[in-house]
Amino acid sequence: MTIxxxxxxxxxxxxKTIDWFGARGVTLSRTGSDREYAGAVEGVEGVSLxxxxxxxxxxxxxxxxxxFGVTGTDLVQxxxxxxxxxxxxxxxxxxxxxxLVIAVPQAWVDVETLDDLDAVATAFRQAHGMRLRIAxxxxxxxxxxxxxxxxADYALxxxxxxxxxxxxxxxxxxxxxxxxxxxTLRANHLKILEDGPLLRSQATLxxxxxxxxxxxxxxxxxxxxxxxxx
Amino acid sequence: MTTRRDVxxxxxxxxxxxxxxxxxxxxxxxxxPAETLLDLYxxxxxxxxxxxxxxxxxxxxxxxxxxxxVVQMHTAEGAEPARYTYSGxxxxxxEQDPTxxxxxxxxxxxxxxxxxxxxxxxxxxxxxxxxxxxxxxRPATGDIGILxxxxxxxxxxxxxxxxxxxxxxxxxxxxxxxxxxxGRTAPSKQRLALLEGATPQSAGVLIGCRSQAEIDAxxxxxxxxxxxxxxxxxxxxxxxxxxxxxxxxxxxxxxxKDLSVDMPSIAQAVERLAQRADALSARGIAVxxxxxxxxxxxxxxxxxxxFVFGFHSPDRADLPPIATGGRYDALTQRxxxxxxxxxxxxxxxxxxxxxxxxxx
Numbered sequence: 001m002t003i004x005x006x007x008x009x010x011x012x013x014x015x016k017t018i019d020w021f022g023a024r025g026v027t028l029s030r031t032g033s034d035r036e037y038a039g040a041v042e043g044v045e046g047v048s049l050x051x052x053x054x055x056x057x058x059x060x061x062x063x064x065x066x067x068f069g070v071t072g073t074d075l076v077q078x079x080x081x082x083x084x085x086x087x088x089x090x091x092x093x094x095x096x097x098x099x100l101v102i103a104v105p106q107a108w109v110d111v112e113t114l115d116d117l118d119a120v121a122t123a124f125r126q127a128h129g130m131r132l133r134i135a136x137x138x139x140x141x142x143x144x145x146x147x148x149x150x151x152a153d154y155a156l157x158x159x160x161x162x163x164x165x166x167x168x169x170x171x172x173x174x175x176x177x178x179x180x181x182x183x184t185l186r187a188n189h190l191k192i193l194e195d196g197p198l199l200r201s202q203a204t205l206x207x208x209x210x211x212x213x214x215x216x217x218x219x220x221x222x223x224x225x226x227x228x229x230x
Numbered sequence: 231m232t233t234r235r236d237v238x239x240x241x242x243x244x245x246x247x248x249x250x251x252x253x254x255x256x257x258x259x260x261x262x263p264a265e266t267l268l269d270l271y272x273x274x275x276x277x278x279x280x281x282x283x284x285x286x287x288x289x290x291x292x293x294x295x296x297x298x299x300v301v302q303m304h305t306a307e308g309a310e311p312a313r314y315t316y317s318g319x320x321x322x323x324x325e326q327d328p329t330x331x332x333x334x335x336x337x338x339x340x341x342x343x344x345x346x347x348x349x350x351x352x353x354x355x356x357x358x359x360x361x362x363x364x365x366x367x368r369p370a371t372g373d374i375g376i377l378x379x380x381x382x383x384x385x386x387x388x389x390x391x392x393x394x395x396x397x398x399x400x401x402x403x404x405x406x407x408x409x410x411x412x413g414r415t416a417p418s419k420q421r422l423a424l425l426e427g428a429t430p431q432s433a434g435v436l437i438g439c440r441s442q443a444e445i446d447a448x449x450x451x452x453x454x455x456x457x458x459x460x461x462x463x464x465x466x467x468x469x470x471x472x473x474x475x476x477x478x479x480x481x482x483x484x485x486x487k488d489l490s491v492d493m494p495s496i497a498q499a500v501e502r503l504a505q506r507a508d509a510l511s512a513r514g515i516a517v518x519x520x521x522x523x524x525x526x527x528x529x530x531x532x533x534x535x536x537f538v539f540g541f542h543s544p545d546r547a548d549l550p551p552i553a554t555g556g557r558y559d560a561l562t563q564r565x566x567x568x569x570x571x572x573x574x575x576x577x578x579x580x581x582x583x584x585x586x587x588x589x590x
Contacts, residue, residue: 081325081326081328082326082327082328105434105436105437105438105440106434106435107435107436107437107442107445108440109424109445109449110424110445110448110452112418112420112421115403115406115407115410118403119393119448120440120448122396123447123448124440124444127444131268131272131273139276140325143273143274143276143277144277146273147274147277148402149402149403150397150400150402150403150404150406151403152272152274152396152397152400153272154272154273155268155273156273156276168437168438170439173439173440188437189434189435189437194418
């Protein structure tokens, strides 16, 4: 009987996660070759490691197939409706900082805030016969934030990568994306709206509210939380 | 426990009652072209309607309501005056609350009539009130037309009025705009510099479809707007007083008449409310107990622009309204290619009606 910990399977996020657990006496390692997506956990009892893409962690937590998982706040909120009922944050890990921001061309000197964006969207629709397009992969989050802010006359267009390039390519007028420094945005002649980010995200250790039914599992979970948060 | 068969039987009975009241039965396709609905409701509709697509017809939506297809059908082939009834499934995505149904029946009654709007309003309300009478629901009424008249009557620029009218259904944005026009929020340093005519330093390379001419035009508009006098505190207070009217209909009417002394722009709309009260009374509705709320319908009923109403369960506040309706003259204008047909209608939720009856 073991409980399962889901951890991002590649890149800096994986390395930093391994370091974070390592600093707390919990060693995560891949078993077998570097290509195998399973691993071992030492330093705490009864925990096995599952390596997955950070984007899949929310779904696996919500399905109860893993008991704990490391992924960003942005991904949890984008992918899980009523996320508070399905997962609970155990600990923010202090890395993987990223803000979901709306960015528009720097040359739009008349646009500073969502208020301006809304006004521009109306005028744009009148002039071009289409709604102002915002490229993003965070559809739910962006729509919800814009609804709350009362922005109308925009359309979301899907962009799964190289989102910063969509404005120059004229497939969107603005973008909503995750940024850590804003460097790429500036390089693409975009600027961030000054209302502040729609969401502030960082790598977080989550507990599934769905998994863990038996007493033994619950005990193992409590032991794990103790080990990494003390 | 209510079964689907119970709900279908109830829906059929409700539709029959509407037929008896003179309505013609109509059927509309379940798949609706997404573009029309997106144009009308904006991107928000994607959070509420199921979208699907094929290579030939592009994006389609499972109908989120009947109003749009019924209006389109009437504009294309209807004679006037007309009364329609329908019964069928509507589909709503639920992303927040798993207890809300994503597919349910609606039975509706719609009146297209130019002659006597007050009588048509009363006819629809009375029919729906009669249908839900055994359930002891709490009625709610309002009138978006009064609010719109108040905004049109503000002493300010046409551009500001248009912006406020556009956001009547988004109270937060409406409030932010009003605060700005009343001079309650100060522009940022950067904005002040722009307004005072300084060319911004790091404007950057222009990319994208929005042209320099469009940017310049908006800067000109912003500068023009900065010169416009602020909306007076007295006017904002009147508007707030109007938004806060919440009384039984006769008292609300008195309040509004008093307000219209200082806000003559609403007088006509208030007169229409008075005519509606008489028409409701003539239909046997106890108007002296009927609640009226000036802001009712502002957050949820975006295409209504006159009379709005709903019936809520006092014991089950968790349920959505059991019946809703209102007047949507502007919608017929937008869908009808410019020709408006005064229209009012309402829908019932037979599933919730059955549920409440089994609860009782």
